[in-house]
Amino acid sequence: MAPAVALRRVAPRLPGRAQTLVRWGVDEDMAKTLPAYFDRYGWQFERRRTDLYRTGFAGDTGQYEIWLRATDNWVYFTINPYIRAEGEPLPTPALRLLLELNYTVNLAKFLVDNDGDIALNVELPAEGFSYSHFADALTALSHYADEHRRAFDEAMGETGGEVV
Amino acid sequence: MSDDELNDPDDVRSGPGPSALCERLVGMFDDFGWPYERNGPLTLRTHLGGENGTFVALVRVTEHWVVATINPFCARPEGGFGPVALKLMAGANHLANMAKVGIDPVGDAFLTVELPSEGFADSHLYDALAALTHYADQFTIPLLQANRIDRLNGGH
Numbered sequence: 001m002a003p004a005v006a007l008r009r010v011a012p013r014l015p016g017r018a019q020t021l022v023r024w025g026v027d028e029d030m031a032k033t034l035p036a037y038f039d040r041y042g043w044q045f046e047r048r049r050t051d052l053y054r055t056g057f058a059g060d061t062g063q064y065e066i067w068l069r070a071t072d073n074w075v076y077f078t079i080n081p082y083i084r085a086e087g088e089p090l091p092t093p094a095l096r097l098l099l100e101l102n103y104t105v106n107l108a109k110f111l112v113d114n115d116g117d118i119a120l121n122v123e124l125p126a127e128g129f130s131y132s133h134f135a136d137a138l139t140a141l142s143h144y145a146d147e148h149r150r151a152f153d154e155a156m157g158e159t160g161g162e163v164v
Numbered sequence: 165m166s167d168d169e170l171n172d173p174d175d176v177r178s179g180p181g182p183s184a185l186c187e188r189l190v191g192m193f194d195d196f197g198w199p200y201e202r203n204g205p206l207t208l209r210t211h212l213g214g215e216n217g218t219f220v221a222l223v224r225v226t227e228h229w230v231v232a233t234i235n236p237f238c239a240r241p242e243g244g245f246g247p248v249a250l251k252l253m254a255g256a257n258h259l260a261n262m263a264k265v266g267i268d269p270v271g272d273a274f275l276t277v278e279l280p281s282e283g284f285a286d287s288h289l290y291d292a293l294a295a296l297t298h299y300a301d302q303f304t305i306p307l308l309q310a311n312r313i314d315r316l317n318g319g320h
Contacts, residue, residue, distance in 0.1 A: 074261070095250035099273075102257070102266030106229070107278055109264040111257030123262055125291070128283020136280070 030070045030126060037134040055138075059146030066141055073126050077137045079145055080119035082110070083152055090116060094155040101148055107140045110148075118152065120145055182206050185281050186225045192289050212293060214301030221296055223289075230284055232292045233276040234300055238307050240271030246314025249307060256303050262295040265303070273307065275300055 031050040038045040038055065045055040045068075053068040069076045083094075090112060098110040098118060108122045122137040186206050193200045193208065200223075203209040208223045212234070223232045245253070245267065253273060256265045262277050277292040 090251070090254070092247045092250060095247070095254045096245075096267070098254050099245075099250060099265070099267040102264050103268050103274070109257050109266075110254075112251070112254040113258050119258070121257075125279065125285075125288055127285050127287060128280075130283055132282060133280055 030075075030129070033129075034068065034070060034134075037131050040131060041135055041138060043138065057142050059142065059149075061146050061149035064142070064145050066138065070126065075124045075126055075129055075133075075137075077122040077124075077141055078119055079141055080113060080121075081115075081117035082120045082145060083118040083156065085116040085118070087116070090118070091155065091157055093157065094118070094152060097148075097151060097155045101144075101151075105140070105144050107136060108144050182225045182227055182281070185230070185284060188284075189223060189225065189230070189289060192286050195286075196290065198293075210293070212297040212300065214297050214304075216301050216304045219297070219300045221293065223293075225281065228281055230279045230281050230288070230292070231276060232289075232296055233274055234296055235268060235274035235276070236272035237265070237275040237300060238273040238304070238311075240267075240273075241311050241315070244271055245273065245311070246317065248313045248317070249310040252303075252306055252310045256299070259302075260295070260299045262291065263299045265299075275303070 034053060035045070035047065038053070043055050043057070045053050047053055051070045054065065055068070056063060056065040058064075064079050064082070067076075067078050067080070069078075095112070098112070102109050108120055111119050111121060113119050120141060122140055124133050124137060183206070186208070189208060190200070193210070198210060200208045200210040203222060206225045210221050210223065212219045212221050219234045219237070221232055221234050223230065225231075241249075253265045253267075260275075262279075264276050264278070266274055266276070268274050275296055277295055279288050279292060
C-alpha cells in the first residue's frame with residue numbers, strides 16, 4: 001500500500017481563525033517524540049519520513065497496517081484501507097453499520113475515502129499531544145479494527161471485501 | 165517530552181478534572197463572547213450560527229474527554245436514511261477533519277468532535293466549535309437533497 005493512498009487527506013477547511021492555524025509539516029520536537037512513544041508502547045515501527053510512520057498489529061481477525069502522520073497542528077492515525085471496496089459500491093448495510101458504529105466508538109471514526117474503501121481514523125491535535133494520547137489512539141484503532149471486522153464482513157455480504 | 169513522562173510506568177494522566185475543566189470552558193465561552201447556558205453540571209448548551217441555519221450544540225466534559233455534539237444534526241427521515249444519504253454521510257467523515265458523522269440509536273444523524281481533556285487548550289474549543297459549524301453548514305443541504313432523492317427512489 002502506498003503511503004500517499006493510505007494517508008491522503010484534504011486540507012481542513014475551517015472558517016476564521018481556525019483556518020490560519022492549519023499548516024502542514026512537523027516540528028522537530030514531534031519528530032523526536034514519536035519514535036520514543038513507539039518504543040514506550042512496545043510496537044515496532046518504520047519511519048518513512050520525519051512526519052510519517054508505519055506500524056501494524058495482528059488481531060484475531062487479521063493483520064492491520066497503521067499509518068501515523070504528524071503535522072504542525074494534527075496527528076493522524078489511520079488504517080486505510082480497513083476494508084477494500086475493490087471498485088464496487090459499498091452495500092447499504094455496510095454504510096449503515098459504519099455510521100451506527102461511529103456513535104459507539106470513542107476517539108475513532110469509520111469513514112469511506114475517495115476510493116470507496118472503508119478506513120478507520122483517529123485525529124488528535126498536536127498541541128498538548130502526549131504519550132497517553134498516542135497510546136489511546138493505537139489502542140482504540142487496534143481494538144475497534146478487530147472488534148468490528150466480522151460485523152463489516154457480514155454487512156459486506158457477497159460483494160466481499162479484501163482482508164488487508 | 166520529558167524523561168519522566170517516558171519512564172513513568174503508571175501512565176498517570178494529569179487532567180484538571182471534569183468540574184474544573186468545565187469551569188475553564190465557561191471562561192473560554194465568556195472570553196470568546198459566545199452565548200451559552202448550562203445544561204447540567206458538566207454540559208454547556210450553545211447555538212452555532214452558520215450560513216444555512218443555526219445549530220444547537222452541546223459541549224460535554226467527561227473525565228477524559230471533551231465532546232461537542234450537534235444531535236440531531238438531521239432528524240431520522242420516515243423509514244430511516246436511504247442509500248444516497250448513507251453514502252453521503254460515510255464519505256463526509258473523510259472530508260471532515262476533527263469531526264465525525266454518524267447515526268445514533270434512534271436513527272438521527274449527529275455531528276460530533278471528541279478531544280482529550282488532558283492537554284485541552286483554548287484553541288481546541290474554538291477549533292471544535294468552528295469545525296462543527298463549518299461541517300454542519302457544509303453538509304446540511306446535500307443531506308437534505310440526498311434524503312429527497314432517497315424518497316423519490318422509493319422506500320425511504
